[in-house]
Amino acid sequence: MCKNTIQFQKGLGIMQFLANYGSEEQCENALSSWRWPDGFQCPKCGSRSFCKLHRKAEFQCNCCRCQTSLTSNTIFDSTKLPLATWFLGIYLVTQNKAGISCLTLHRQLGISYNAALRMKHKLMQVMMERDNSWQLSGFVQIDDAYWGGERHGGRRGRGSENKAPFVAAVQTDADNHPIYMKFNAVDNFRRKTIQEWAEHALKKGVRAVSDGLSCPVFRGIEDAGCQHTAIITGGGHASMENELFTWVNTMLGNVKTAITGTYHKLDPKHLGRYLSEFNYRFNRRFDMPSMISRLGRAAVNTAPMPDRLLKLPDVQWKPG
Template sequence: MAMIKVQFQSGLSLPTFLKRYGSEAQCEQALQHARWPDGFVCPRCQATAATQFIRCGHRYWQCVACRRQTSLRSGTLMEQSKLPLRTWLLAMYLLGQSKTNLSALELMRHLGVSYPAAWRMKHKLMQAMAEREAGRQLGGVVQLDDAYLGGERNGGKAGRGSENKRPFVIAVEISDDGRPRHAVIDPVPAFSKSALAQWSARRLQPGSDVYSDGLGAFRALENQHAHTLIQASGRAGCEQPNARWVNVVLSNLKRSLDGTYHAFKFCKYAHRYLAEAQWRFNRRFDLAALVPRLLVAAARITPWSERALRNVPVFPAEASC
């Protein structure tokens, strides 16, 4: 088998990471650049002139126009966190450079923090990934498939009727040289025509050339896209040229999740775990840039409290999950 250059890129080594982000001062400088690349901007009035002062060991910016005081962390994902920025940057490094996934339990052991702290960090960073990927659309040639996340519960329903399974859609955009470029992986309320029509309006560019299997709900795509059904089924269908890459990505995704997590609440948190895999896949061409890119995402999204992280709305059809 020929070497795939994307997989064998050097990425960001641990010694290089420690050289760039080994001190708290270096991490603060990196966060400041990620948040205000062109200089300070007041979050209230958007003015750029400010004075700086130190209070209780922390640097603050006071806007000259409206007098609002802003710390480096306020308004970011790290707001109100008592952990050093070095710990946050190391978590970003571990999540970004992992070839598969990293559980909160493993993150706890690497960082030397409590499990609740590791859980909050992981879910906050996954939320940042989800928000960065929320607006992505695929176009051109797109391979599409359906799948389920989760498994049977003891004493529960078996098969597709299991209350512990979350349906999701995976789509892979194919480049001109026949290789996968980007992917989107989204939970859906059900494999129905209405749900797939709403999903395609959000995720697929009009006029895309879509290939899928014979699932009846996929016929909802025919009004807006050129839709081709893969006639073969089973292993033969997976090996068809216009279905190969979506099945490869799906297989790698399932293997990664099954090998990392013993269990998690699929109905509540599936969108974050799938978004993590999607974010990393779509940025796989430059592994060395994943830490600064994730830091930018963490610096520019709305802060999330633990209550907000846990109070995730589920689809109406899955309110009993």
């Protein structure tokens, strides 16, 4: 039987993962090499001279005496969990295409549900910040969508309760194959909002194609310096069959199915984080084993997220 080479991307086997990151010491060494690739550097005075304290993974600067732990000032800040548990969490989150629920994380990692919830949201936050730091270019299929509501047919539902709006964008190559995706939660589909989204998400000069129905909404894309073509399909299933929308529609369907299957329902104020998780994995799908080190490196470069901030609605990107 012929295998789809993309679907059969090689992941990182659990035995190989355990050989690389199975012990606390291996995880500490990995984290240290990601955080300080050129060796420890004092975050306060920049000195490289230090001594290790009795407590594990704590360093004291020989110059200014400032004490730093391996995890301080990173997304792992103040964690009570062993790093090996975090790494296994990173493994489970990155290697499962359809995502993994907090309940499953709690069971598989043997940690409390609340600890699993915090871990999951912190890792999704890392993915969101990382994914927000680059832009789509070239040809991009764009659609407006809702989580928690029907997209096609019936009332469009803008402004309707319990529906969280998001923009679905897929960069395709000359053969109309998907390269990267960017699904981002937005506050609404007003022209100004879409302009702000496009300025963050798209490189200038992008050639965007969207469904004709979305035309008034996506004038914001032109305002952001991109070319925009609206294809009038008449909406409904006609737009699904138009090959210019093949990928954005297919991927919208896949993401919605995966979210429903894995999470059943989710808090709309964190839709951005959940979508970023799908962006993150899809955009790195050709090299699944490297996702552990890439997410780990991104995690040590992400600011701490205390509970107070973790519970606030997602800030998809900072203004300005």
